[in-house]
Amino acid sequence: MIDYKTDAEGIATLTWNVASRPMNVLNAESMAAFDAAMRRAAGDPLVKGVIVTSARPEFVAGGDLDLIRDIRTAEESFAASGPVSATLRLLETSGKPFVAAINGTALGGGLEICLACHHRIVVDDPTIQLGLPEVTLGLLPAAGGTQRLPRMIGIKQALPYLLEGRKATPAAALAAGIVDEVVRADQLLDRARAWLLAAGAEATVKPWDAKGFRFPGGTPQTPGPTQLFFGAGGDLLARTQGLYPAPEAILACVYDGCQVDLDTGLKIEQRQFARLATSPATKNMIRTLFHAMGEANRLADRPKYIPPRAYQRIAVLGAGMMGAGIAYVSAQAGLDVVLLDANQGAAEKGKSYGAKLLDAQVAKGRMEAAKRDSILARVHPTTDYAQLTGCQIVIEAVFEDRAVKAEVTRKAEAAMDPEAIFASNTSTLPITGLAETSSRAAQFVGLHFFSPVEKMPLVEVIRGRQTSEASIAHALDFVKRIRKTPIVVNDCPAFYANRAFGMYPYEAMTMLGEGVDPALIENAGRMAGMPMPPLALIDEFSAELLYKAMKQAREDQGSAYREQPQDHVLITMVEKLGRLGRKVGQGFYEYPAEGGKRLWTGLAEVFPRAVEQPDVEQVRQRLMYSQSLEAARCVAEGIVSPRDADVGSLLGWGFPAALGGALGLIDTVGPDAFVDACDALARRHGARFEVPATLRDLARAGGRYYPA
Numbered sequence: 001m002i003d004y005k006t007d008a009e010g011i012a013t014l015t016w017n018v019a020s021r022p023m024n025v026l027n028a029e030s031m032a033a034f035d036a037a038m039r040r041a042a043g044d045p046l047v048k049g050v051i052v053t054s055a056r057p058e059f060v061a062g063g064d065l066d067l068i069r070d071i072r073t074a075e076e077s078f079a080a081s082g083p084v085s086a087t088l089r090l091l092e093t094s095g096k097p098f099v100a101a102i103n104g105t106a107l108g109g110g111l112e113i114c115l116a117c118h119h120r121i122v123v124d125d126p127t128i129q130l131g132l133p134e135v136t137l138g139l140l141p142a143a144g145g146t147q148r149l150p151r152m153i154g155i156k157q158a159l160p161y162l163l164e165g166r167k168a169t170p171a172a173a174l175a176a177g178i179v180d181e182v183v184r185a186d187q188l189l190d191r192a193r194a195w196l197l198a199a200g201a202e203a204t205v206k207p208w209d210a211k212g213f214r215f216p217g218g219t220p221q222t223p224g225p226t227q228l229f230f231g232a233g234g235d236l237l238a239r240t241q242g243l244y245p246a247p248e249a250i251l252a253c254v255y256d257g258c259q260v261d262l263d264t265g266l267k268i269e270q271r272q273f274a275r276l277a278t279s280p281a282t283k284n285m286i287r288t289l290f291h292a293m294g295e296a297n298r299l300a301d302r303p304k305y306i307p308p309r310a311y312q313r314i315a316v317l318g319a320g321m322m323g324a325g326i327a328y329v330s331a332q333a334g335l336d337v338v339l340l341d342a343n344q345g346a347a348e349k350g351k352s353y354g355a356k357l358l359d360a361q362v363a364k365g366r367m368e369a370a371k372r373d374s375i376l377a378r379v380h381p382t383t384d385y386a387q388l389t390g391c392q393i394v395i396e397a398v399f400e401d402r403a404v405k406a407e408v409t410r411k412a413e414a415a416m417d418p419e420a421i422f423a424s425n426t427s428t429l430p431i432t433g434l435a436e437t438s439s440r441a442a443q444f445v446g447l448h449f450f451s452p453v454e455k456m457p458l459v460e461v462i463r464g465r466q467t468s469e470a471s472i473a474h475a476l477d478f479v480k481r482i483r484k485t486p487i488v489v490n491d492c493p494a495f496y497a498n499r500a501f502g503m504y505p506y507e508a509m510t511m512l513g514e515g516v517d518p519a520l521i522e523n524a525g526r527m528a529g530m531p532m533p534p535l536a537l538i539d540e541f542s543a544e545l546l547y548k549a550m551k552q553a554r555e556d557q558g559s560a561y562r563e564q565p566q567d568h569v570l571i572t573m574v575e576k577l578g579r580l581g582r583k584v585g586q587g588f589y590e591y592p593a594e595g596g597k598r599l600w601t602g603l604a605e606v607f608p609r610a611v612e613q614p615d616v617e618q619v620r621q622r623l624m625y626s627q628s629l630e631a632a633r634c635v636a637e638g639i640v641s642p643r644d645a646d647v648g649s650l651l652g653w654g655f656p657a658a659l660g661g662a663l664g665l666i667d668t669v670g671p672d673a674f675v676d677a678c679d680a681l682a683r684r685h686g687a688r689f690e691v692p693a694t695l696r697d698l699a700r701a702g703g704r705y706y707p708a
C-alpha cells in the first residue's frame with residue numbers, strides 16, 4: 001500500500017499506492033502501512049529527509065467512509081481515528097523533514113497528511129483539488145485538519161475550508177498559504193528532493209512547536225477572531241437550524257483547540273469527531289449522500305445482462321423551458337442534439353437559452369470561448385422530423401397536453417430508428433396512458449426532469465405498464481451519460497417526487513384553512529430544515545399550478561373525487577382573490593415595490609385565526625411527517641425503492657440531508673414512534689395520516705428501512 005524506497009543521498013520516498021481500492025484512501029490498513037513506513041524512515045539514521053507522494057493519479061482522495069458506518073460508541077471512534085492523528089503528529093515531531101509532493105487531488109485525510117508535513121509542493125494543474133470536505137458528509141477533519149489549518153493561515157481564512165468544505169486549486173492554495181510551492185509535474189520530485197537536501201534542523205520544527213509562536217491573525221481570544229466567533233454561532237444556527245452537528249463541532253474545535261497547545265487541540269478534535277461519528281445525522285448523511293447516491297449514480301440496480309447503450313445523438317421535442325435545458329445539458333455532456341419545435345424561431349430560441357448560460361461562463365473566465373462554440377455547435381435547431389434519424393433517444397418536452405403529446409409521438413415514431421427509445425418529460429400525465437398513443441409502447445418511458453434542468457441533479461425514470469426492462473436500462477444509461485442522478489419510479493399519478501413533496505404545501509394550506517397562524521407555519525417549515533417555508537414556496541411556483549392539478553383531478557374522477565382539506569384554500573386564493581403568487585405580485589405574501597416580501601396581512605381576514613394555536617413542534621411534525629408518510633406509501637405500493645425514495649427526496653426537493661431523506665426520517669425517529677405519532681395525527685386530523693400496513697408491520701416487528 002505504501003512503497004518504500006531510499007536513495008544514495010539519504011532521501012526516503014513513501015509512495016501511496018492502495019492497489020486494492022479504486023483510489024488511494026485512508027483506512028485502518030493503509031494507515032498502518034503508512035505508520036510503519038513513516039517510523040522506518042524516521043528511525044533510520046541514514047535517512048536525511050522523506051518525500052510523501054502517490055503512484056496514482058490522485059494523491060490521497062480521503063478517508064474510507066466504511067469506517068464510520070461501524071462506529072457505535074465514542075471508544076470505537078477514538079480507536080478508528082485516534083491512530084491516524086497520532087501517526088501524523090509523530091511524523092511532524094520526528095525531527096526529520098517530511099515534504100508532501102502532491103501529484104494529484106488531496107482531500108480530507110489526504111490533505112491532512114500534507115498539512116502535517118514540513119513543506120508542501122503541488123503540481124501546477126487546475127484540475128487538482130485541495131480541501132477538507134468532511135463537513136459536507138456531517139464529519140470533521142479528524143487528523144489535525146481543524147488544528148493545523150488555522151495555525152497555518154489564520155482562523156478567518158481557515159473557516160471557509162473547514163465549515164463549507166471549500167476546495168482550492170493549486171494556485172488558490174498557494175495564495176492562501178496552504179501549500180508552499182507550485183511546480184510543473186516533471187519537476188515535482190526534484191524540487192522535493194532539493195528542498196529536503198537544503199532543509200536545516202529548524203525546518204523540522206513547526207511554528208506552533210517553536211518558542212514564541214504567534215498565531216496568524218490571533219487566537220480566538222484576541223480581538224479580530226473574537227468578533228468573528230460572536231457572529232459565527234448565530235450565522236451557523238440560521239443556516240443549519242441546529243439540525244447539522246458537524247459545522248457546530250468544527251467551530252468548537254477551532255474555538256477551543258486554538259486556545260491551547262496543538263496536542264491538546266488534537267484531543268479536542270478527537271472528542272468532537274466522536275460526537276459526530278456516533279450521531280444519527282452524520283450516519284444519515286453518509287448513507288444517503290455517499291452510499292445511496294453513489295449506487296444510484298453507478299446504476300447499481302441496472303440489469304447487467306442488457307448491454308449498455310452508448311449515446312452519440314439524441315433529440316428533444318419542444319424547445320421551451322424544459323426542452324432547452326435538456327438540450328443544453330446533453331450538448332454539454334458531449335452529445336449531438338436535435339432540438340425540434342413547431343417553428344424554427346422557437347427552436348432557435350431554445351438553443352439561445354444554452355448560449356446565454358455558456359456566455360456567462362465565458363464572461364466569468366470559467367470557460368474558453370472555443371469550448372462554448374463547440375458545445376453550441378452540437379445543438380441543431382429544426383422543425384424537421386427527418387432529423388430524428390440516427391438518434392438513440394427522443395425526449396418529448398412539448399406542452400402538457402395529451403393531444404399535443406399524442407401528435408408529436410406519432411410523428412416522431414414514424415421517423416425514429418427502430419431501436420431508439422421515446423421518453424416523455426411529462427410532469428403529471430401517467431406514462432402508461434401516454435404510451436397508448438405509441439406504436440411501440442415497450443420503448444416508451446418517462447424521464448421526469450426538474451426545473452431548472454442545468455441545476456437540478458435528479459431525473460425520475462418512469463416505468464409504464466408496457467415499458468421493457470431494456471428501455472429502462474437504456475434510459476438509465478442516458479441519465480448517467482448526462483451526469484444526472486436517476487431514480488427508477490413505477491408509473492403513478494404525479495410519480496414519486498411531486499407526489500411526496502406535494503404534501504408539504506398541501507399540509508401548510510390545510511393548516512392555514514384551520515386557522516393556524518401563517519407565520520407559525522412558515523417558521524416551522526424553516527426550522528424543519530426545508531429549503532423554503534411552504535407558503536413562500538407555493539408563491540414561487542404559483543398556486544395556479546396546484547389549482548389546475550386539482551381541477552384536472554376533479555374532471556378526471558368525476559363523482560368519485562374526494563374533497564381534499566386544502567382545496568378550499570386553493571379555490572379562495574386562485575378563484576376568489578386572484579392571488580396566484582410572486583409572478584402576479586401577490587399571493588400568500590405581498591411584494592412591495594421597494595423589494596422584499598412579507599406575509600399578506602389580509603390572510604387573517606380570509607382565514608380567521610383559531611383562538612388556540614398549536615405549538616411549533618406540532619406544526620413541524622405535520623409538515624414533515626406528511627411527506628414521509630407519502631414516501632412510505634410509495635414504497636409500500638412498490639412505486640419506488642427505499643434507497644431511491646431517500647435519494648429522490650434530497651435531490652428532488654431539498655429534504656434535509658441530516659434526516660437521511662423522507663424515509664430516513666422514519667428510521668431516525670424510529671418506525672414505532674413514527675407510527676404512534678401518525679396514529680395520533682390521524683385521530684385528530686383525518687385519514688391522510690393513516691399509515692400503510694407494511695409500515696405498521698415493520699414498526700411492530702421492531703424493524704427499520706435500513707437495518708443497522
Ligand code: NAD
Nearest residue numbers: 318319320321322323341342397398399400425426427451
Ligand atoms: P414550455 O411551454 O416552456 O415549452 C413547450 C414547448 O413545446 C414550446 O416551445 C412549444 O413551442 C413546444 N411545442 C408545443 N407544441 C409543439 C408541437 N406540436 N411540436 C413541437 N413543439 C411543440 O413548457 P415546459 O415548461 O418546458 O414543459 C414542457 C414539458 O415538461 C411539459 O410536459 C411539462 O409538464 C414538463 N415539465 C415541466 C416542468 C417545469 O417545471 N416547467 C418540470 C418537469 C416537467
